[in-house]
Amino acid sequence: MTRDIDLKDGYQEIVVDDINNLNIKGRFKSDVLIRVKDCKELNIDLEVFDRGKVTLLIWNESNIETKFNENYNVDSNSTLNIAYGDLNSSNFIRNTVVNLNGKYASALVKSASLCKNKKHYSMSVNSNVPYTYGNIENYSVVLDGGNYKMDATGLIKKGAYKSESHQTSRALTFDENQVSTIIPNLIIDENDVMASHATTVGRIDDNHLVYLQSRGLTLEEVMILISTGYLLPIADFIDNEKLRMDLIQKIESMVSKECLM
Amino acid sequence: MKSLVIEDLHVEIDGREILKGITLTVNQGEIHAIMGPNGNGKSTLLSAIMGHPRYKVTKGSIKFDNKDLLEMSIDERSRQGIFLAMQYPQEIPGVTNSDFLRAAMNARSKRPVSLFKFIKELETNIDILEMKHDLAHRFLNEGFSGGEKKRNEILQMKLLKPYIAMLDETDSGLDVDAIKVVAKAIMDEHEKNNLGLMIVSHYERFYELIKPTFAHVIVDGKIVLSGDYSLVKKIDEEGYDWLYKEYNVQPNTQLEDESISLGIRV
Numbered sequence A: 001m002t003r004d005i006d007l008k009d010g011y012q013e014i015v016v017d018d019i020n021n022l023n024i025k026g027r028f029k030s031d032v033l034i035r036v037k038d039c040k041e042l043n044i045d046l047e048v049f050d051r052g053k054v055t056l057l058i059w060n061e062s063n064i065e066t067k068f069n070e071n072y073n074v075d076s077n078s079t080l081n082i083a084y085g086d087l088n089s090s091n092f093i094r095n096t097v098v099n100l101n102g103k104y105a106s107a108l109v110k111s112a113s114l115c116k117n118k119k120h121y122s123m124s125v126n127s128n129v130p131y132t133y134g135n136i137e138n139y140s141v142v143l144d145g146g147n148y149k150m151d152a153t154g155l156i157k158k159g160a161y162k163s164e165s166h167q168t169s170r171a172l173t174f175d176e177n178q179v180s181t182i183i184p185n186l187i188i189d190e191n192d193v194m195a196s197h198a199t200t201v202g203r204i205d206d207n208h209l210v211y212l213q214s215r216g217l218t219l220e221e222v223m224i225l226i227s228t229g230y231l232l233p234i235a236d237f238i239d240n241e242k243l244r245m246d247l248i249q250k251i252e253s254m255v256s257k258e259c260l261m
Numbered sequence B: 001m002k003s004l005v006i007e008d009l010h011v012e013i014d015g016r017e018i019l020k021g022i023t024l025t026v027n028q029g030e031i032h033a034i035m036g037p038n039g040n041g042k043s044t045l046l047s048a049i050m051g052h053p054r055y056k057v058t059k060g061s062i063k064f065d066n067k068d069l070l071e072m073s074i075d076e077r078s079r080q081g082i083f084l085a086m087q088y089p090q091e092i093p094g095v096t097n098s099d100f101l102r103a104a105m106n107a108r109s110k111r112p113v114s115l116f117k118f119i120k121e122l123e124t125n126i127d128i129l130e131m132k133h134d135l136a137h138r139f140l141n142e143g144f145s146g147g148e149k150k151r152n153e154i155l156q157m158k159l160l161k162p163y164i165a166m167l168d169e170t171d172s173g174l175d176v177d178a179i180k181v182v183a184k185a186i187m188d189e190h191e192k193n194n195l196g197l198m199i200v201s202h203y204e205r206f207y208e209l210i211k212p213t214f215a216h217v218i219v220d221g222k223i224v225l226s227g228d229y230s231l232v233k234k235i236d237e238e239g240y241d242w243l244y245k246e247y248n249v250q251p252n253t254q255l256e257d258e259s260i261s262l263g264i265r266v
């Protein structure tokens, strides 16, 4: 099933269960919560038109393996923010491509994942024209049995001068029995640009654990505290108060649930 | 009244014996000064009591309130009412001070502490310790100055209300005015809640404000001498040389690194 959506100005919610294709047009300042229920395949096509500002929170509640294919096109003077909340406990593969097609187009893509299973991402933010800005930030807590893969690409095409491409990816683990791979790519075909990337994959520092435990917190309680702190930054860029509080609360309760299991 | 009873405690780190038979009893409401030259086992003693996994007890016992502490994990010991203000507090990015404090308070109470009560207690103690209010909302110890970290340790102590608190060089890093503020905050807890204290410090200036009734000197992993407050004064004036001679002991002068404590290199 396919659904065409013209985003309104302001806040709205889209629930995905039997939909496979979302064609979305953003012309205004819109904050959108997309709740993904059980869904095998989801294709999203979104275009942000000139002067539009679209903030998407894609909250994954699927209990079955999902394949995401997402294409975003961002026009001149417009902004796209995407926050992925992937704290659910089913597998997925996600392929995200963001094209910055007009001057002063900007995109910020953030993900928070709590990973006890297979979570494979491939994302690319492409600066196709001059004066564009792309930023990717990924935070993941990989728990026992988790298989996390993040393949993140920042691409600046030839001629897209004065563009910026940044990315930060961090994966935190608590034990050895997990896989986490981060592959950062910067493909830059233009000189007059700004680009950066930072990557960390690491086990929690034992001294941190001991310090927090010495105040009476059990290992699970420490994991909840640290994981929550680690994943909450995705909420930062959501201006809409309701959407932000909602997200914080969801992250907190999902983290508690997963860490106590 | 609860007592911490340590008998013939031997502790190893990475296969090296650091504590070589410590026997000491600290009752709730008492104040004990723990002195001794650098690198001779003071922090090791406190860490072993707290239950730091890196410190291996090879012999002896530690009991609190007639319960075997050696059977308990570090967090269980904390919930029993033992507290350690660390010589080098850790910086924990991503976790705000107030979220941490609230979680730690909840961990030891049957019902969750209400937000209202928590904030009230937090603010009151922040004022008592003359701390900046924004420290509560920053990440735990991250970027805190040396003195701010030490005050934050005592803030935790005040909120967690232990029966016995061990303070490891809490005074170092505090300016002259701050030492008075912090000492007063500690003494309040002692007087109001009958807090028992084990205090490690190198300076009489701090002990003067806390007034320990007992003093012990640890040299090379053993308590070589115990006494009253006059022992603190004598060491302040004369150092340790007389004691090495009189008691025929050699300090551990493997001057490795003063900044090693709790397995933390800073």
Ligand SMILES: Nc1ncnc2c1ncn2[C@@H]1O[C@H](COP(=O)(O)OP(=O)(O)OP(=O)(O)O)[C@@H](O)[C@H]1O
Binding pocket: B013, B014, B018, B036, B037, B038, B039, B040, B041, B042, B043, B044, B045, B054, B087, B252, B254, B256, B257, B258, B260, B261, B262, B263, B264
């Ligand atoms: N985590 C550790 N790893 C290796 N050695 C350690 C560790 N902690 C302590 N030690 C060693 O154990 C000995 C006792 O150290 P401890 O920290 O207990 O001394 P201290 O009496 O507290 O000294 P100071 O007055 O300098 O704080 C020292 O030789 C020290 O180097």
Ligand SMILES: [Mg+2]
Binding pocket: B042, B043, B044, B087, B168, B261
């Ligand atoms: Mg020490």
